[in-house]
Each structure stands twice: as C-alpha cells, then as structure tokens.
Amino acid sequence: MFKFVITVFLTLIATVSFAAEDKKVEVDNRPDSYYFRQFQDVFQRIEKDYMQVPNRQEMTDEAINGMLRSLDPYSGYFTDDDLEFFITQTDGEFGGIGVEIIPDNGAVKVITPIDDLPAHKAGIRAGDYIIGVNGQLVSNIGFNKAVKEMRGEPGSKLNLLVVKEDENITKEIELTREIVKIKPIKFDIEEDDNGGVGYIRIVAFNNQTTTELKKAVDEIEKKLQKKKKNLKGIILDVRSNPGGLLDQAVAVCEYFIDHGTIVSIRGRDSANDSVVSAGRFVAKAPNVPTVVLVNSGTASAAEIVAGALQDHKRAIIVGTTSFGKGLVQTFTQISKRAAVKLTTAKYFTPSGRSINGKGIEPDLYIENAKVEFAEKENKEKSFTSSSVKSYLKKYNTEEKSEEKKSDDVKEHSMSDKYKEDYQYARAYDLIRGLSVNYKKN
Incomplete structure (x- = not known):
C-alpha cells in the first residue's frame, strides 16, 4: 500500500x-530585477545549449x-x-x-x-x-x-x-x-402524522444554487400544505460539498439569516479587507428549526454557509469536522488562451474564526454509521383471544374514537433514508425534538 x-x-x-x-515567508528586500535576471539566464542557457x-x-x-x-x-x-x-x-x-x-x-x-x-x-x-x-x-x-x-x-x-x-x-x-x-439541489420530505421535515441537499455552489434552493423550499411547503401538514424543520445537507461560487454561498446564508455579518475577507493589505452582510429586506427561509449536516468533504463555500448559520445560532451543525479550506481565489484572464488563479485573502466566520486549516467544528459530533434494523416478524397465525378482541374493535363504535387517539401519537414510520443514513436519522430526530420546543415557545 x-x-x-x-x-x-x-x-x-x-x-x-x-x-x-x-507558509511563513521571510521578508526579502532584494529588487525584482534580481529574480528576473535568474529566470532570463536559465531561459537563455536552454536556448543556447539544449540538445x-x-x-x-x-x-x-x-x-x-x-x-x-x-x-x-x-x-x-x-x-x-x-x-x-x-x-x-x-x-x-x-x-x-x-x-x-x-x-x-x-x-x-x-x-x-x-x-x-x-x-x-x-x-x-x-x-x-x-x-x-x-x-x-x-x-x-x-x-x-x-x-x-x-x-x-x-x-x-x-x-x-x-x-x-x-x-x-x-x-x-x-x-x-x-x-x-450538476443539479445543485436535491430535496425530499420526511413525513409523520404531525407534519414533515424538508431535506435539502446542496450538491455544489454554481450559478443555479440559490434559485433552485428557494424553489425546493416552496415545493416542500406546497406538498405539505396539500396534505394539511406543517413544515417542522429543514435539514440542509452540505456533506461532501466541495464549494464553488462565493456569491451563491452568500445568497444561501442571506436566505436563512435575518441580518448581520455572513463572512469577512482579510488579505495582505488591511485596507482591502471587507465584510459581507445579510440584508433584511430579501426573501427569507421559513423560521423553523434547521440542522446542517457536514463532514470532512465539506469545503470552501459550504463551510462559509455552515459557519455563518452556526455563529448566528440559526442552525445546529451535525456531523464531523469540515475540510478547512477558507481561502479566496481571484481568477484573472491574462490573454485569450491563459488565466491565473491566485490566492488573495482568507475567509473568517461572523465571530472571527478562521476557516482555513481548521474547518467548522460541529455542535454535535456524529460519525456516520451503519445500523441494521431487525425485520418485523411475520405473524400470520390463527386467531387467539387477544387477536379476536383486536378484530372486534374495528366494529365497536365506542372504541374507534380511542383508536384514533392512539394513531395521533404513533411512532414515526422510518423511511429508507432514515434507516440507511445514520447522520441524517440523528438530524431528523433532533428536528422532531426542536419542533416540540418551538411550539411551546
């Protein structure tokens, strides 16, 4: 190996x-011409002596x-x-x-x-x-x-x-x-009798990300409203998201954050430092409990989103520590056939944390795991005393109302995703608990 x-x-x-x-670089006060001369000397020697x-x-x-x-x-x-x-x-x-x-x-x-x-x-x-x-x-x-x-x-x-x-x-x-x-957004709904939790996966931050995110939230709400159910929370999944466009990361943050700093950018010259903030008078996501899923593949723009929502207490971050790439690249085309991408600054979260080399630490550290669920035993047996009573309940009008009451509090029927994705399952369980507290408050 x-x-x-x-x-x-x-x-x-x-x-x-x-x-x-x-990197720590020592200050060098020698003129640029000193280095240009070295390059020129090697270039000319190749021109003259190469085979x-x-x-x-x-x-x-x-x-x-x-x-x-x-x-x-x-x-x-x-x-x-x-x-x-x-x-x-x-x-x-x-x-x-x-x-x-x-x-x-x-x-x-x-x-x-x-x-x-x-x-x-x-x-x-x-x-x-x-x-x-x-x-x-x-x-x-x-x-x-x-x-x-x-x-x-x-x-x-x-x-x-x-x-x-x-x-x-x-x-x-x-x-x-x-x-x-690349479809930047995937979404689904995890439902129970009391409502639904919207699951939104941001695959990458490209030109369509924010537009597709808002469409996904609208679609989730419409589907739940048709069934006369409430949106109890949102799971925002940025696991294994390598990042992408800064303006899209900012727009996603602005959608979830009411106002305040999203990210600060600090470079070599402090005079060029800048702070990006969320505007109050733009469309906002539903004010429901939100969980952001992260892992070691969550990087760059995805880390900006996770860090901003974490610092603003707008979401609980669940998963493992993110990748830790918090540098700004400036892309400049210098000719028709060539361009330079140069690191020009660093990203910092609203609270001033550097993302680069450190990543975003989750609020709840949960590694992914595989859980095997026991299959339900098939009980196709002859009638017993208890089964006869259960059967007769269907025809007892007085007991029907009691049956309905028990249905209102029955357990969540696990989806395939809930069974197969341990981190997602824990995020969903967290949302269910938070939604109860939201109602009380």
Missing part, C-alpha cells in the same frame, strides 16, 4: 478545495505554473483546454465522470463521487484510490495527465484501476464518460 501524503486538491467537477498550513530547439511557449507555461504552485495548493495557471474546462465548471455543465479527487504521491485519492454520475454509478466511493488510468499507472504518468485521461469525449469508455478502501482490494472498473450537468 502506498504511503499517501496530501499535497494539492483538484476536482474534476468543482473548484479547488484543500486544507494546508500557512534540440525548445518549445518556448511550453517552457514559459510550465515556469509560470510552477511559480504559482510554489505559493500554495490553490493558486494555478490555466491554458487552452484547461482554461475552457475551468470556466465551464461554474455553469454546472461539462464533460467528465463526476468525481472529486486529490493527488497523493503516485495515486489519486477520491474525495467524493457526485450523486448519480458515472463514478458513483460504477461503485467508486470516497476514500478509494485510483492507481491506474487506461492501462497506465498514475505514478508513471503523473496526476495532471491522469486527470486529462479521465476527461475525454462523452460516450467514450474509461478504464480505471482502483484500490477500494473498504475492501482493501484492487478492482478494474470501466466507466462511460458523459456530459455532466
């Missing part, structure tokens, strides 16, 4: 998200990329196809297999596969390692080439050699690439 050391985070379907320690005529543009691209990568894992240089791919990500539609990855010294570690996309459907899960792509070892071809190999044309086949984390075995998996359109 490889000894893996995380060095940089890059995703196939989302923005860069990776936690790292801040064949070098590709100047390729040399320059690699030099710029290396310069940016030396700063931190998030800064980078994008050219040609890579630039086009990066731009299309924010629109929520592009070609790929739908998996978030990081390089890990000779292998590719899966952070999370996106729901219902090729990697997820092929059985690839968080924690798996991709060690081969189309018959080539990642350790031989390198991370960047492995990523390009995984993209390809929609409809074409891709072969991956995967080390499964849970089984500790190597599997060869074939996938079919497809046009990936």
